[in-house]
Amino acid sequence: MQRVIGKGTWLDKVAHLLVERERRLGRDLSLIRVESGLGASGIPHIGSLGDAVRAYGVKLALENLGYKGELIAYSDDMDGLRKIPHGLPEWLKEYIAMPVCNIPDPFTCHSSYAMHMSSMLMDALDRLSIQYRFQSGYEAYKQGLLNKEIDILLRNAKVIGERIAELVGQEKFKQILPYFPICSNCKRIYLAQAYEYVEDEHKVLYECKGGIIGREYVQGCGYKGEADVFKAEGKLSWKVEFAARWSALNIRFEAYGKDIMDSVKVNDWVADNILNYAHPLHVRYEMFLDKSGRKISKSAGNVFTPQLWLRYGTAESLMLLLFKRIAGTRHVGVEDIPRLEDEYDRLEDTYFNSSRIDISSSLSSASTTTADTMKLIKQRGIYEYINHNKPPSRAGEHVPYMLLAQLAAVAVEGKEVEYVLNRLRAYGMLKGSDGISERLRERILKARLYAIEVLQQRPESKAVSLDxxxxxxxxxxxxxxxxxxxxxxxxxxxxxxxxxxxxxxxxxxxxxxxxxxxxxxxxxxxxxxxxxxxxxxxxxxxxxxxxx
Missing domain, CATH: 1.10.10.350 (Arc Repressor Mutant, subunit A)
Structure with a gap:
């Protein structure tokens, strides 16, 4: 027997833990902010989107519990370019180590390289109807949102450097400040080392010595100068920047991948002990891997973008992929789209065919339920969260995705929808000639693209055991x-x-x-x-x- 929390999903468990923690801390619960970082140095992939979508899911769960939530999508657009992502032009080499907000857009459609990459992720969020507030890192520094935190951190740089060495074994911040100026001579970041903080002027003194960028050492230009830390002339190190963001923006929840475990460990300590701001609740997630088992990377050439998924699949199937679970490594590829499309249909069938179960038990309720009923409650909850807590009044038409793909592939171009609908009616899988949902029409067109661009290019079949x-x-x-x-x-x-x-x-x-x-x-x-x-x-x- 289990107690039901919210809608019974992992998102509800996280939201419940978050609220209980905030109550113990005595913090204001009138608005609970969750955050997701948007990497602006490379092409956003499914994993990048997953971070934001899952934070949004926690926001939905908070709202289901009666609290107001907000998702902050924070773009680290002052990050330096470490390598050229696969497929981008070679001329970007001259911009290695420059802040991506200061690099031209190689696609020439946005104001900068950073804005192009951030806009791709925002486009995916918009297409999933996810509500969020975008925050540019550059604008945060420029507008002074982090000024108080920057000053406190740099005043305490010595103790921070010693603690970083103790926690993760990184010694360099015992010699340099946890702040990276943009060299005013060569315009690069991460090469200049800040060695002194002039507190009354809010400036750091630095020398552009060089550093490891990506996997290569890049020589600095040797320039010695100063940077005003209140004027976006540099940025905090990752080892302290998360803490500054959490404090300045009042962030209460942020998930993270295991690849930044050390940074999160240090930032938690910095937030708690230097900024006097209790660090956010965290959930650690595993990375998305491609079908060969390699980490999906912005620079390795195996990026699986949200836009690619949405070319062949619906928003609902992508949300299902990201909401199903957070634990465990996920191998994902375009071949998963038909399965997730059909799985969403089954989830919708479960939602509308199940008896109406009261899942509105409050956090203080002592109600319990059986394992089978709990499973049904979780499925209903995931379905409602996929639909932004506003599920449709009735189920749509459910036709196997691969059937749509095969029929649409043999239809006359421009007549795909009409042909597929006629054949489905002939099979008895659709009734009447009216009332076909826009979602079914959308799936037919997406499935046709999948048949032509995926199946015909690599027609491998998933093995089915045969005696x-x-x-x-x-x-x-x-x-x-x-x-x-x-x-x-x-x-x-x-x-x-x-x-x-x-x-x-x-x-x-x-x-x-x-x-x-x-x-x-x-x-x-x-x-x-x-x-x-x-x-x-x-x-x-x-x-x-x-x-x-």
Whole structure:
């Protein structure tokens, strides 16, 4: 028996812990801010988006508990360019180590390199209908939002440097200040070392000596100068900048990836002990990996962008990917889109077909529930959060994504929607001629692009385990499909083939649906095979035979 918190999801558990912690700290609960950092030094990928979407999910859960929340999307646009991301022009080499907010946009459509990269992530957030407040790091420094924190940190630089060495073994901040000036001579950041803070003038003295940028040492220009820390002439080190942001913007929650564990550890200590601001509640998430097991990287050339997902999949399927869970490493690729599209449909079916369960138990309630009911409550909760706590009044049309892709691929260009809808009605999968949702129309067009740009380019099939009887039955069926163009003959031959090999026809049909469209249900197979093309179906079946 378990107690239900909010909607029963991991997001609700985090929101509950956050509220309880804030109460213990005695902080004002009239507005609870959550934050996500937007990296502006490379092309944003699914992992970058996941950080923001999950923070937004915590905001939704807070609002479900009766609190006002706000998501701050903070762009670190004063970060220095460390390497040229895969596919970007070589002329960017001359800007290595320069703040990305001061680098021209290589795509020539935004005011800077940083704004182009930030805008890609904001575009994805907008397309997911996520509410957030954008905060440019450069503007934060320029407007003086961090001035109080900068002054306190630099006044306490000695004790901070010693503590960094104790916590993570990094010695350099025992010799230099945790602040990186932009050299006024070569215009680069991370090369100049600030060695003294002139407190009454709010300036640091520095020498441009050089430093490791990416994996290479970049020689400094040797210039000695001073930088006004209240005028965006540099930025804080990551080892203290998070703490400054949390304090200045009153941030109560921020998740982080394990790749910045050391920075978070130091920043938590700095916030608590130097800035006298209790650090935010954290949740650590695992990284997204590509299908080969490599970390998805902005510079390695394996970036899987939100825009690519949304070219082939809906906003709902992408939200499902990011809301399902936060624990564990995730291998993700464009091949996951059909599965997530169908999974969202099943989630919607569960939501509308389940009996209405009271999930509004308050945090103070002692109510409990069984494991099966808890699972159902979680599924309903995730569905509502995917729909921004405003679920539709009824379910949409549910058609396997791969069926849409295969039908749309053989349709006349420009007539894809009309053709697919006509065939679905012929299969009995749609009723009537009116009332088709815009989401189904959108999925048809996206599925057609997936069929043409993904399936036709790399038509690999996900392996389905087959026993010897099933293999022999499929081999026989391939012969029938190849020799007959009559839908009725093919339909009846499926029954005959199943019985001939000692397989229950119902189970054989379910197997064929899994092999052909990735679900255990679908249209009448005889007409479907004729519609999508006998050769196409034979090729799919042969690939499955070859993959096991």
């Amino acid at each position: 010897e009887r099933q293999r022999k039955a499929i081999e026989d069926l391939i012969q029938v499909i190849g020799s007959s163009d009559d839908a009725k003959v093919i339909q009846s031959s499926i029954f005959d083939t199943a019985r001939r090999h000692g397989i229950e026809p119902k189970e054989f049909f379910r197997l064929l649906y899994m092999l052909l469209i990735g679900t255990d249900y679908g249209p009448r197979l005889g007409p479907y095979i004729i519609d999508v093309g006998r050769d196409n179906v034979i090729n799919i079946l042969k690939r499955h035979l070859a993959s096991v």
